[in-house]
Amino acid sequence: MYNVSAGVRAGYEALFAALVDVLRADGFRDAVELERAPVLPHFWKRPDMLLSQTCGYPYVTGLRAHVGLVATPVYAFSGCEGSDYSSAIVVRANGAIGALADARGCVAAANDIDSHSGMNALRHAVAPLARGGRFFSALKWSGSHRASLSLVQAGEADLAAIDCVTLGYLRREAPSSLDGLTILCHSAPAPALPFVTGAAVPHAVRQCLQSALLTPSAELASLMAALSIRSFAQCGDDDYARIGALADEVRACGYAQLA
Missing domain, CATH: 3.40.190.10 (Periplasmic binding protein-like II)
Incomplete structure (x- = not known):
């Protein structure tokens, strides 16, 4: 995984x-x-x-x-507490999104429809802000957390929820994959x-x-x-x-x- x-x-x-x-x-x-x-x-x-x-x-x-x-x-790793982990909701650094509400109408990237960290945790985070069953203008399924990060880096998506364990490994193994990105907030733990x-x-x-x-x-x-x-x-x-x-x-x- x-x-x-x-x-x-x-x-x-x-x-x-x-x-x-x-x-x-x-x-x-x-x-x-x-x-x-x-x-x-x-x-x-x-x-x-x-x-x-x-x-x-x-x-x-x-x-x-x-x-x-x-x-x-x-x-x-940061974002983990005991046997719980969370998702880091990641955006471009120095961008227009300073709070989760600012992402309304933006494009989200998610790794897989069956993923808790990439889909379910993000869905839970934005649900209270949704209107008429929608929050984002578009959603891009990337196939992996790393691909979601690349979409955000490239400006093809504005936000993604990334498993904090994946993020921890990437900081150690491939730090350039996080260049230009920042953590907006964390999801509920699970x-x-x-x-x-x-x-x-x-x-x-x-x-x-x-x-x-x-x-x-x-x-x-x-x-x-x-x-x-x-x-x-x-x-x-x-x-x-x-x-x-x-x-x-x-x-x-x-x-x-x-x-």
Whole structure:
């Protein structure tokens, strides 16, 4: 989910490989294949998916029956608090937008319709300001947070909501991708992106993964630190229901779709 650079990708692959080693030490003998370019959301619905990270919005809107929660990362980035994260609403620096209300009639960029951080969080932020079910003059679906940032930099969009973890990794890995941009405000907090297993993964395997993440070895802790993960928390359906509650608040405002 945070494939912003070769270094970050390698860091997550190393973490997953170390977790497979933990399973092997516990007697796990099944073959494991690393899928580097999964087709989402279909991949998340595979019953034999050993481990992945998913967004909380698709989890509450349709994945719950297909996956089991393992643990939620506690990231060491601005905009994160405990196992919660938020979206940074980003605009061009020295532009005309000084407050969220100033963005009325502007163009927004969003990564994906199923994204909490890029769509649902932004929709929740502007819902109280919408009139007749609209706030923006146009919406551009970019395909990724990084592409949304590029649209704002280029003046093709005026605003985007960016996962603060993505933003943290980009500050470290590709700072030029943030040139000329500034954070206007942050969205409401929500539980961060959970690690999950497929529905057919045995409970004992899921428990082993969960235990390894909640009480990491020195090796795992080192790999986590390289990814700016302080620790992992055990979040459940009640925690992720907060994301659904934000969507309910939006609908109560008569603003069902980001527009």
